[in-house]
Amino acid sequence: MFGxxxxxxxxxxxxxxxxxxxxxxxNPFPENxxxxxxxxxxxxxxQRFVIFxxxxxxxxxxxxxxxxxSFGHAAFLGVGSYAAIWMMKLLTMNVVPAIILSVVFAGxxxxxxxxxxxxxxxxxxxxxxxxFAQMSYSLAYSVLTPITGGETGLQPKLNDPRILDGALAEGxxxxxxxxxxxxxxxxxxxxxxxxxxxxxxxxxxxxxxLASFYLAIRIFRSPFGMMLRAVKSNQQxxxxxxxxxxxxxxxxxxxxxxxxGLAGGLMVAMDTQAGPERMFWTVGGEVVLMTILGGAGTxxxxxxxxxxxxxxxxxxxxxxxxxxxxxxxxxxxxxEDFIVNILYPFIGKGWHLTLxxxxxxxxxxxxxxxxxxxxxIARLFGRGKKASEKDASGKTxxxx
Amino acid sequence: MGILEVKGVGKRFGGLHAxxxxxxxxxxxxxxxxxxxxxxxxxxxxxCFVGKLIPDTGSVMFDGQSVLGRKPHEINQMGISRxxxxxxxxxxxxxxxxxxxxxxxxxxxxxxxxxxADMMKDKxxxxxxxAELEAMNMADKREMNAASMSRGDKRRLEIAMxxxxxxxxxxxxxxxxxxxxxDTNNTxxxxxxIKEERDITIAIIEHDMHVVFSLAERITVLAQGxxxxxxxxxxxxxxxxxxxxxxxxxxxxx
Ligand SMILES: Nc1ncnc2c1ncn2[C@@H]1O[C@H](COP(=O)(O)OP(=O)(O)OP(=O)(O)O)[C@@H](O)[C@H]1O
Ligand SMILES: [Mg+2]
Numbered sequence: 001m002f003g004x005x006x007x008x009x010x011x012x013x014x015x016x017x018x019x020x021x022x023x024x025x026x027n028p029f030p031e032n033x034x035x036x037x038x039x040x041x042x043x044x045x046x047q048r049f050v051i052f053x054x055x056x057x058x059x060x061x062x063x064x065x066x067x068x069x070s071f072g073h074a075a076f077l078g079v080g081s082y083a084a085i086w087m088m089k090l091l092t093m094n095v096v097p098a099i100i101l102s103v104v105f106a107g108x109x110x111x112x113x114x115x116x117x118x119x120x121x122x123x124x125x126x127x128x129x130x131x132f133a134q135m136s137y138s139l140a141y142s143v144l145t146p147i148t149g150g151e152t153g154l155q156p157k158l159n160d161p162r163i164l165d166g167a168l169a170e171g172x173x174x175x176x177x178x179x180x181x182x183x184x185x186x187x188x189x190x191x192x193x194x195x196x197x198x199x200x201x202x203x204x205x206x207x208x209x210l211a212s213f214y215l216a217i218r219i220f221r222s223p224f225g226m227m228l229r230a231v232k233s234n235q236q237x238x239x240x241x242x243x244x245x246x247x248x249x250x251x252x253x254x255x256x257x258x259x260x261g262l263a264g265g266l267m268v269a270m271d272t273q274a275g276p277e278r279m280f281w282t283v284g285g286e287v288v289l290m291t292i293l294g295g296a297g298t299x300x301x302x303x304x305x306x307x308x309x310x311x312x313x314x315x316x317x318x319x320x321x322x323x324x325x326x327x328x329x330x331x332x333x334x335x336e337d338f339i340v341n342i343l344y345p346f347i348g349k350g351w352h353l354t355l356x357x358x359x360x361x362x363x364x365x366x367x368x369x370x371x372x373x374x375x376x377i378a379r380l381f382g383r384g385k386k387a388s389e390k391d392a393s394g395k396t397x398x399x400x
Numbered sequence: 401m402g403i404l405e406v407k408g409v410g411k412r413f414g415g416l417h418a419x420x421x422x423x424x425x426x427x428x429x430x431x432x433x434x435x436x437x438x439x440x441x442x443x444x445x446x447x448c449f450v451g452k453l454i455p456d457t458g459s460v461m462f463d464g465q466s467v468l469g470r471k472p473h474e475i476n477q478m479g480i481s482r483x484x485x486x487x488x489x490x491x492x493x494x495x496x497x498x499x500x501x502x503x504x505x506x507x508x509x510x511x512x513x514x515x516x517a518d519m520m521k522d523k524x525x526x527x528x529x530x531a532e533l534e535a536m537n538m539a540d541k542r543e544m545n546a547a548s549m550s551r552g553d554k555r556r557l558e559i560a561m562x563x564x565x566x567x568x569x570x571x572x573x574x575x576x577x578x579x580x581x582x583d584t585n586n587t588x589x590x591x592x593x594i595k596e597e598r599d600i601t602i603a604i605i606e607h608d609m610h611v612v613f614s615l616a617e618r619i620t621v622l623a624q625g626x627x628x629x630x631x632x633x634x635x636x637x638x639x640x641x642x643x644x645x646x647x648x649x650x651x652x653x654x
Binding site: 224240 | 450471472473476477481482484488489490491492493497500501502504505506508509510511512513514515516517518519520522525561565
């Protein structure tokens with residue numbers, strides 16, 4: 001279906017179902033229960049899941065396929081954001097031009113950065129991209145203030161030209177919309193003790209995430225995608241086979257830059273603001289973590305990685321010592337205090353510590369990321385039944 | 401006129417004259433061996449054919465066109481394929497994918513932005529790759545990861561990849577170096593078979609005289625960066641100059 005093989009079609013449909021049902025799946029606990037803080041089904045967080053999912057899917061096309069590790073993709077996210085916010089200031093609060101232009105500008109900028117950075121490979125390439133991102137960040141902060149709004153960043157103002165929109169009433173705030181449907185519009189659905197929020201912005205970002213995912217599958221299965229894997233595998237053989245590895249790598253770089261731009265544009269569509277902090281190198285580092293955590297070079301891995309990191313950032317960071325005490329209240333006082341004291345550094349602001357430990361564990365024990373973890377579990381369950389058939393067929397699976 | 405014409409080629413590395421005034425002509429549809437003691441400049445010469453090195457002086461013409469200054473991928477597109485001393489294949493890819501890449505390169509050129517097509521649905525390419533695997537007796541390995549093959553099979557795959565492009569000139573740099581006797585003999589048989597079945601010119605660098613004398617129709621002996629003699633195998637065997645160059649190396653006599 002959709003020009004995909006059965007396995008990929010199944011994966012795409014599964015992801016589509018998850019995106020559609022996320023507001024329900026992520027809100028498994030009733031509103032007033034003690035576990036309600038683990039609910040992740042609120043619009044703000046769900047938007048971040050899919051937007052960072054897009055960012056990571058694109059990054060994976062570069063890093064997962066060609067092996068070129070960029071630390072500078074925050075710059076393209078930032079350029080996408082600024083392009084989008086300017087469209088909202090100059091043209092219209094409708095998100096369509098904002099999103100299109102964010103992709104275009106990020107693509108152009110990544111063409112420039114990629115063209116220069118790809119003169120080197122390995123660690124030198126990574127350092128060059130990092131340098132570009134940090135330069136962009138500093139410029140956005142200082143010299144380019146007239147365009148970027150400097151430290152305060154940019155928001156749509158009442159008196160912006162917005163030539164396609166009619167004038168707003170005095171005191172009204174410009175709201176991002178899709179042909180009138182506001183991004184913030186939500187439909188709240190109460191069922192028993194549960195409350196589910198169906199948010200327009202989330203579903204629009206979700207549809208774009210699905211489209212991005214579909215496109216990534218096509219790229220993975222195309223001759224172009226195979227050439228990108230050839231770049232990672234053996235550039236020397238590639239060149240002596242009559243293929244020019246340079247334009248392939250550059251194309252992958254630009255495509256991933258455009259994905260980053262789309263993510264940046266969508267961020268603006270959701271929160272109508274842009275600032276230089278989006279270009280900070282840690283943002284580019286985060287997408288590296290997401291991709292590796294989920295499984296670089298796999299289709300679904302980056303999405304899983306993005307979801308996991310954003311979930312931890314938002315949920316674990318909300319746990320405080322009071323909540324811990326509530327959880328362990330059933331224990332004797334001394335033991336309770338002891339356990340709370342041990343766990344305390346890993347929660348709240350300490351969520352980075354937890355993430356770091358998980359990341360280390362994954363890299364050491366599951367080099368293929370969460371996807372490999374899933375495959376191992378699946379194999380564990382499949383073994384009992386299929387072991388005999390496999391031996392009979394005599395097929396050997398290559399050792400890792 | 402040979403298909404490959406080398407005239408007055410010289411190459412220095414600092415003070416070392418790796419090649420000086422090399423003249424060589426490889427005739428179409430022959431197997432031409434280049435032999436010589438260690439450090440004679442054989443690999444350096446080969447690297448000048450494929451764009452890895454640019455000679456300081458002289459010219460290298462392939463089919464009437466200069467290859468000098470062209471990139472490796474451009475030279476391949478002209479019709480020269482190269483097999484490396486240690487097999488260079490795409491280890492992370494399957495055997496079939498390894499075969500498909502050179503087919504794509506030959507049909508679609510050095511760069512093609514086919515990012516939306518399904519490569520497995522490209523009947524032309526899949527068919528060619530499979531036919532080539534079949535011809536090399538490797539059809540049963542098509543789904544295998546290339547890294548997990550034996551060394552002999554990797555060499556076979558690399559040669560198959562080069563042949564799938566139907567090159568006019570196949571260059572081999574010590575294709576049997578480090579191989580066990582059985583693998584070496586398999587490689588000799590394979591190259592003999594290729595020579596019989598296809599219109600192809602082969603230039604081969606080799607240390608193993610058994611391989612050289614089983615295959616070559618003409619031999620050039622290189623010593624200290626210059627060709628000593630060029631002749632048919634029978635005349636090379638007992639040539640005094642060659643014995644001199646290989647002084648102490650008993651392989652020639654054997
Ligand atoms: N890139 C280089 N820089 C400096 N010197 C080099 C370089 N490549 C080769 N040489 C030198 O040039 C000479 C010829 O080397 P080359 O590798 O061509 O010899 P060869 O005939 O292939 O030898 P072998 O049989 O050992 O492979 C050697 O003395 C070698 O040390
Ligand atoms: Mg050599």
